Amino acid sequence: MSAASLLRVLCIGLLGLAGFIQPAGADCRQGAEVHLWTAPLEPAPGYPLEVFAVATDGRLDDVVVTDPSGSRSRLRNLSSGGPPWSNYGTVFRPTQGTYRIEALRRGQVAACTQIRVGGGSSDRGSGEWDLAAEALYSxxxxxxxxxxxxxxxxxxxxxxxxxxxxxxxxxxxxxxxxxxxxxxxxxxxxxxxxxxxxxxxxxxxxxxxxxxxxxxxxxxxxxxxxxxxxxxxxxxxxxxxxxxxxxxxxxxxxxxxxxxxxxxxxxxxxxxxxxxxxxxxxxxxxxxxxxxxxxxxxxxxxxxxxxxxxxxxxxxxxxxxxxxxxxxxxxxxxxxxxxxxxxxxxxxxxxxxxxxxxxxxxxxxxxxxxxxxxxxxxxxxxxxxxxxxxxxxNPYGLDPASAYETTLDALMEQLQTRVTSVDNGETYMRAHAGTVVSMPSGSAIFETTGPWEDYATPSRDMRLLIAMKVLDELPRRIMRFPQLYVLNGESPARAASRIERLHGQRLRERSISYERSDGSTWRLTLGEIYDRRQALEVAYNPNDCIETRWAAPTGSTEASTCRRTAPRAQRQRMEQYRSWFRETTRPPR
Structure with missing residues (x-):
């Protein structure tokens, strides 16, 4: 490389470095739509100093920290898309003195703040619910x-x-x-x-x-x-x-x-x-x-x-x-x-x-x-x-199979949440042996207080029945809104038929497990749960054993460990309310 070329490379490098290194006394202020937040309120030497750069006008590239000695480094951070966009990182062992923190976008400083570690305090904002505070909240x-x-x-x-x-x-x-x-x-x-x-x-x-x-x-x-x-x-x-x-x-x-x-x-x-x-x-x-x-x-x-x-x-x-x-x-x-x-x-x-x-x-x-x-x-x-x-x-549309799998995963997630909810109710009933949870009347079964609200699951079970219907009806949705899917020349009818076959396969493959009254584990396939939809219309009462809560058929091996049944009067009322769950429509208050 010639001397002239070497000099040109050196100059370019220095110019790039100049864009990264700011003079110690350079102006340092927050941006109009970018704000740097630090925690805790009073940073102390040797204790983590957390940094949040939050923007409402676009993604940030880097967060740069200048320590009290003048040494500068890019902060390793976790970035999130927006709006608002954010970059979160930690200075793990700050020393005493003033830290300068800059949020960079395309090589330019979008926001800057100076924090004194030991004897100083973080910027707590304007004290109002302004744009910066709302963006940090988000x-x-x-x-x-x-x-x-x-x-x-x-x-x-x-x-x-x-x-x-x-x-x-x-x-x-x-x-x-x-x-x-x-x-x-x-x-x-x-x-x-x-x-x-x-x-x-x-x-x-x-x-x-x-x-x-x-x-x-x-x-x-x-x-x-x-x-x-x-x-x-x-x-x-x-x-x-x-x-x-x-x-x-x-x-x-x-x-x-x-x-x-x-x-x-x-x-x-x-x-x-x-x-x-x-x-x-x-x-x-x-x-x-x-x-x-x-x-x-x-x-x-x-x-x-x-x-x-x-x-x-x-x-x-x-x-x-x-x-x-x-x-x-x-x-x-x-x-x-x-x-x-x-x-x-x-x-x-x-x-x-x-x-x-x-x-x-x-x-x-x-x-x-x-x-x-x-x-x-x-x-x-x-x-x-x-x-x-x-x-x-999904602004670009989804392949019907991808849409089905995503919906199926959401249903399985909801079923797993019900496993936890029903188990919480069973734990309560075991801890209060002999207790009968009072059941409200009419639409109050969905909104009340006390143990019924905590451990009965009428709202969650109705959502589950709706969720099962949504997955079941995906083929019809493909026919109704074909523009939401990437069909690649396939007709909506053919795509719907393909998803029906996939649904039949997944009903056999996917499953959840719950713990029965005797502590043993019982596995239920998704297909079995679909077959139990009618029984799940009256499976929300914590006074029933956990096997009944999962609609175990009467007289089955699964139901043989059941040791608790809701009072007859409560079961009669549940039968009266069954139509709400069959039609998946909440009654008026």
Missing amino acids: AWIEHLFNAPLDRPLSFKSLGPVLRDPAQNFLYNYLGAREDERLPAEPDCADLPYYLRAYFAWKLGLPFAYRSCDRGSSNRPPRCQSPTIETGFVGTRASVARFRQVARAVINTVHSGSVRTRLDDDKTDFYPVPLKRDAMWPGTLYADPYGHIMIIVKWVPQQGRRSGLLLAVDAQPDNSVTRKRYWEGNFLFAQTPSAGPGFKTFRPLARSRGAGWRVLPSAALDGRSGLPRFSTEQARMDPEDFYARMEKLI
Whole structure:
């Protein structure tokens, strides 16, 4: 290489290095749509310093850390798609002094912050629910429930999730070991409120919730004026204070709080458009019958591999499970008693006086960068809703066989969740020998309190029966919506016939197992479960033995270990309610 060429290479290298190395005194500030967050609030030498770079305007390339000695390095991080987009990493053993942290995009600094380890504090944000705080909330939810896609994610309660420093960016954020003695057992309706209140507590933000009625058979729930909790704002509130707020919230909210009419302004949530850029992690799904899911991750479609929309929910027994979106989990119907669909929390803003206000729908027009208010879901019938969602999750279409396998996996996931739910009920009954759980009457079997709510499974069993029907009807769906599938010249009728044959094969191959009353394991094929659909219409009562809960035929070897039967009066009422399950339609309240 000539001297001139060598000089040219050297100059190019120095110019590239100049783009990476910033002078120590260079301007360092957060970006308009990119924000760097660090935890804990008071970083200490020798203890991990966690870094979250969160963007609402596109993917970030790198996070670069300059330590107190001036040494610069790229932070190994876990990136997530968006919006919002995030990069999460850890400086494991920081030394005393000032760290400069930069988020880079295409070689340019998109955001910068300086953190003093030992004697300093992290940037806690503006103290308002602005775009940066909402984006961190979304990224925090996604990271909290992140796990390999092939690994089931299920916990007995929310507590183990919040106490895992690898999952919870805000674990011990206040430095008071606050998460070690924190009860965290919200149920289905409480879960989104608990997570929102927890985040507000750690970041020093206000928090709002309302008291609502449950509606009726011909109108959705209505809510009162909001309670706005400001005790977290600008301070490090104690664990006792958070527990007090959480208890008040849990004693106030219920499933009706989320089923409000879509165009109702006096609510805790507002509906968003069915668009990927509007449905951030943390967005809720409220079904017409009261169940609530929380979006935690979008997995993009790649080639023949299906895209996924993952969500978590809590059950009456407080268990928390990650599930994939599909028709068997996300029930949708237009009903006068509810406003179902995807919704997100209304932000709070400072009022012109000294207080706070919950933003009305008119202010949620998208100009702030937050998802905009939209009532489009109110104009959709179920088939249009599910077709739109399928297009969002798999924009390039799916081979019918891939679509079938994805749906089958979701059904098996739902069956495995039922194994856990029924086993929890059996554990309770064994621990309370001789106890008869009181059974409510009428539609109250789906909404009540106490052991029946915790251990009976009428809502879950109805969802399971719906889910089995969805898988069974996939061939008809291919005929109805061929544009959702990659047929490669195959006719919809031929593709549907092929899936029917595949379904028959999988009914024999796939199975679940449960533990009988004597402790022995019993295996059930999916085909056997399909054959038991009629018996599963009355299999939700925890007073029945576990064999009956799995619809074991009377007089069979499987049923021979059964030692407990629900009272006759309860079984008679279950027979009266059987038509709800056969028709998979919840009764009016």
